Amino acid sequence: xxxxxLGSLMLALVLxxxxxxxxxxxxxAVEDKSASAPKAPANGADSSAIKEVVIDSQSTGxxxxxxxxxxxxxxxxxxxxxxxxxxxxxxxxxxxxxxxxLAHADxxxxxxxxxxxxxxREYNLALGQRRSVSVKKSLNLLGVQDKQIETVSYGEEKxxxxxxxxxxxxxxxxxxxxxxxx
Amino acid sequence: MNILKLTALKWVIYCSVLLSSALAHAALExxxxxxxxxxxxxxxxxxxxxxTQDNISNIIAADLRRSGMFRVxxxxxxxxxxxxxxxxxxxxxxxxxxxxxxxxxxxxLPGNRLKVSFKLADVLKQTQLAGMEYNxxxxxxxxxxxxxxxxxxxxxTGEIGNAASRIAYINKAKGRYALQVADADGENPQTVxxxxxxxISPDWxxxxxxxxxxxxxxxxxxxxxxxxxxxxRMILANFKGNNSAPAWxxxxxxLAIVLTYAxxxxxxxxxxxxxxxKLLTKSSAIDTEPTWSPDAKWIxxxxxxxxxxxxxxVSAMGxxxxxxxxxxxxxxxxxxxxxxxxxxxIRNDGGKFRVALQDLSSGQVQLLSExxxxxxxxxxxxxxxxxxxxxxxxxxxxxAVSSDGRIKQRLSESGGxxxxxxxGPIIN
Numbered sequence: 073x074x075x076x077x078l079g080s081l082m083l084a085l086v087l088x089x090x091x092x093x094x095x096x097x098x099x100x101a102v103e104d105k106s107a108s109a110p111k112a113p114a115n116g117a118d119s120s121a122i123k124e125v126v127i128d129s130q131s132t133g134x135x136x137x138x139x140x141x142x143x144x145x146x147x148x149x150x151x152x153x154x155x156x157x158x159x160x161x162x163x164x165x166x167x168x169x170x171x172x173x174l175a176h177a178d179x180x181x182x183x184x185x186x187x188x189x190x191x192x193r194e195y196n197l198a199l200g201q202r203r204s205v206s207v208k209k210s211l212n213l214l215g216v217q218d219k220q221i222e223t224v225s226y227g228e229e230k231x232x233x234x235x236x237x238x239x240x241x242x243x244x245x246x247x248x249x250x251x252x253x254x
Numbered sequence: 255m256n257i258l259k260l261t262a263l264k265w266v267i268y269c270s271v272l273l274s275s276a277l278a279h280a281a282l283e284x285x286x287x288x289x290x291x292x293x294x295x296x297x298x299x300x301x302x303x304x305x306t307q308d309n310i311s312n313i314i315a316a317d318l319r320r321s322g323m324f325r326v327x328x329x330x331x332x333x334x335x336x337x338x339x340x341x342x343x344x345x346x347x348x349x350x351x352x353x354x355x356x357x358x359x360x361x362x363l364p365g366n367r368l369k370v371s372f373k374l375a376d377v378l379k380q381t382q383l384a385g386m387e388y389n390x391x392x393x394x395x396x397x398x399x400x401x402x403x404x405x406x407x408x409x410x411t412g413e414i415g416n417a418a419s420r421i422a423y424i425n426k427a428k429g430r431y432a433l434q435v436a437d438a439d440g441e442n443p444q445t446v447x448x449x450x451x452x453x454i455s456p457d458w459x460x461x462x463x464x465x466x467x468x469x470x471x472x473x474x475x476x477x478x479x480x481x482x483x484x485x486x487r488m489i490l491a492n493f494k495g496n497n498s499a500p501a502w503x504x505x506x507x508x509l510a511i512v513l514t515y516a517x518x519x520x521x522x523x524x525x526x527x528x529x530x531x532k533l534l535t536k537s538s539a540i541d542t543e544p545t546w547s548p549d550a551k552w553i554x555x556x557x558x559x560x561x562x563x564x565x566x567x568v569s570a571m572g573x574x575x576x577x578x579x580x581x582x583x584x585x586x587x588x589x590x591x592x593x594x595x596x597x598x599x600i601r602n603d604g605g606k607f608r609v610a611l612q613d614l615s616s617g618q619v620q621l622l623s624e625x626x627x628x629x630x631x632x633x634x635x636x637x638x639x640x641x642x643x644x645x646x647x648x649x650x651x652x653x654a655v656s657s658d659g660r661i662k663q664r665l666s667e668s669g670g671x672x673x674x675x676x677x678g679p680i681i682n
Contacts (some may be wrong), residue, residue, distance in 0.1 A: 120397055120420070120442075120681055122435055123485030127449035127471050182474055191607070192586045192600055192629050193454050193674065194499045194512070195556055195563060197475065198519035198540040201496055205518075223514065224474035225496050229452035234648030250473055 137251055143168040147249040149207055150242060156206040166207065169249055170214035177220070180252040183207045185225040188235060188244040197227030200247075207247045293325040294410050297347055297355040300329070301372075302337040304362045307392060310370065310399045314356065316439060317403035317417035321638070322661035324410075327352055339373050344380045352377045354410055356402070360395070368392055372402045374409055383409050396442060397681060404680075414680070416634040421641060422446070422456045422465055423652060423675040433467055435482065438634075438677070440652075440665045447480060447487070455499055458678040459506050459526075466490060466500035466509060477511055479526065490528050501544050502526075503570075510534065510544035510553050521555050523570070534572055543587050546570070548594040554578060556586045565599060579612065581619050587630065591637045591657065598622075598631035598640055609642050611657060622655045632676045633657075643673045 137144045149162045158166065173179055185200030204223035211221060231244035298315040318324040327350050336342045337359045347355050358372035367389055374384040384405050388398045400417035407415030419438045424431060432448040433456055447453065451470040458465055463482060468475045475498045477491040491497040495514035502509055507526055512519050521535040521544045535541040539559035546553060547567075554567045560577065565588045568575040579585040584602030591598070594614075601610040601621065609623035609631045625644040632641050637657060644653045644664070650673040652665040665672075 120394070120437075122444040122446060122482045124445045125447040125480065125485045125487065127447065127451075127469070184473070189627070191563075191584075191602075192543065192556075194543045195540065195586050197454075197496060197498050198512075198514075198542045201514050201519060202540075222474065222494055225514075226452065226470065226475075227454075229454060229470065 137172070144172055149203075149247045149249075151203055151245040151247075153238065153242070153245065156202045158206055158210050166210050167214060170211050170216050173211070173216045173220050174214075180220050180222065182222045182224050182250045182252070183211075184230075184248040184250055185223070185227075186230055186244055186246050186248065187225075187228050188241040189228040189231045190241075191228075193227055193229070197225045200225030200227045203245070203247050207249075293323060295325045295327055295351055295353050296406070296410070297327045297329050297332075297350060297352040297377075299336055299355060299357045301358040301360055301370075302335070303360040305360060305368060305392065305395075308395055308399070310358070310360055310395060310402075311356075313396060313399035313439070314403045314406070317400055317415075318406060320439065320663065321403075321407060321415065321417075322656055323407065338371075339375055339382050339385075342375060342380075344375075344377055347377045354383065354406070356406060358402070363389070366392065368395060370395070370398050370402075372405075374406055396437060400437065400439070400681075413638070414636045416636055416639065416677075416680075419635050419680045420462070420678045421652075421675055422458060422678060423643075424453055424456065424673050426650075426671040426673070433465065435465075435678075446482060447478075447485075454674060456674060456676050457500050457502055457509075458676060459502050460504055460679060461506055462679040462681060466502065468498045468500065477509075488528070490526075491524060491531075499542050499544060501546060503546050504548055504550045510546065510555075512542045512544065521553060521568075523553075532572075534570075535568060535575060537575075541566075545588050545590060548590055548592060554588040554590070554597065556588065565597070578614075580617075582610075585610070589631050589633065591633050592635060593637055596637075596657065598633065600629055600631065609640060609655065611640075620659060622657075622659050623653065625653070628653075630674045630676065634677050635680050639677075641675045641677045643675055 139145055143165060146165050149158060183204035185204035187196035187199040201223060204225055208221050208223050232240060235241045296318060298311050300311045303310060315326045319326050332346050332350060334343055334346055336357050338357060354374060355377055356372060356374050361369040363369050370388040370390060372386050373382055376383050386405055390398050397418060403417040404415030416438055420435050421438055422435045425434050430448050430450055431453040433446045433453050434443050435446055436443040446465060449469060449471050454468045456465050456467040464479055466477060466479045469478055475496045476489060477497045477500050478487050479490050480487045491511055493513050493515040497513055499512040500509050508523055509526060511522050511524055513522050519540045519542045520533060521541050522531055523534050524531045534553060537559045539557055541555055541557045543556040544553050551570055552567045553570050554565055556563055557566050562583045563586050564577055565579040565585050566575040567578050582601050585599050587600040589598045597612045597614055599610050600607050603621060606626045608621050608625060608628050610619050610621050612619045623642060627645045629643045639654050639656050641652060641654045643650055650671045652672055652675045654663040
């Protein structure tokens, strides 16, 4: 460990719950956990000084959606290679989530698209987005309104790394359903 | 590492220097293969150094060696150790076939300061080429060594050096993602921000004081701008859907970003304070990975509007997009050379994703890298080297290649999975 790293002021960010669509938020509240001044001498002349920020996600609340015996606990929809078509085997899963969303007008879901690791990160982010839009359209057809759905993508970031065959790659071609505050 | 064991004695020497450093285990280690055609033979005489911290002469020598433009001579056989011009016995250094030589001192001053003096001499003409003095805090010794290396580089090649610059990259280790910044030699790595959720797409502000990046801490891609010195973060874009691919304008007042706010991934321009969002591209396809031309007139971006992913350009004022790449079925991640004459990109070369360089006036394309999943090319401040991500097995690591393809380097940090490097500006 280098001295600057050891000496850097540790900051924790208290994150607010996921909100959609404000144009610009104020900077997240920053809590200074160190009781005293940083260990390294504060040196205004050192243009290479860096202050470290540590983000800790906070999971909020318990959800009936997590009951493993309930189909609502199933959240993954898999796709064929180079395809964004929702396969018939995932209809019951999507119908169950549509029913839940229609019954809980306050509930919001993010449909998180994923892609396998071949290609560049930002392009895969865009490819994952296409799959999430495809699932959104399925929910729309079942009556769920856009205001309860956000389509986002993780691209290849949640992909299993080091795949060499399609049995591995195909697990990365999916949309995950994530409930807000879940 | 094994592949380079036989490449050159100078790498072995360099390696032993690194291993002797107390910081070596934490730092990115750099492997070098190949070399430039015309290397200036130079002697870096060990400085008369009063403090016991990092050895300044070794840092300067390593910087020059890594540039590929110098052959750093072994000085162990010369008895004299001049630390100023007047002490140099030129015949000794001419016998070593040095064309140039650097001498200097590091003195400890009261108040925990250091005085670094350095002189560069032309061995054949027996004249002084440069002389500098720095009054610094001990924490700035490495940076000062890099600045001296850049003075030497500039005096002897006529171009600016890259040593006093930094690189940023994402390091995934122990289930956490960290945006880190290190010196251009891979030393002195510092964490800018870390999170259990992915962090991607870092981009330096042109003045090097801030980094824009995409964090998934809100369970979706959101663009942040963070000050390196204060750690203060600002959300640049958190619209419905994805917010990604931030790219600073050359003057630092705006960023090109990608949103799925209205529909599919499209390029927008937004002020650096988050105001005045404007849609730039209008297609029903994927438009992403925007980057500005150095003259700020054009935005180059990736799009699959023509069926396969290719690079297009559009005026920064808006308008019709024009296709830029025609060779190959897959070209992504455009990045400009500082002079605006060349465009680096990722090309799918028969299933292998590699760094390619396109000359924008002739259209000629050269493949520069040899990996299978190379990504994220970016140029050094002087345009001589490109930094990119490559993989060894499933682990990501960083590599660099000269823009003429002759010099290849690999950086690897033990224990991490390193990706998405981006080369920052020179530190003033």
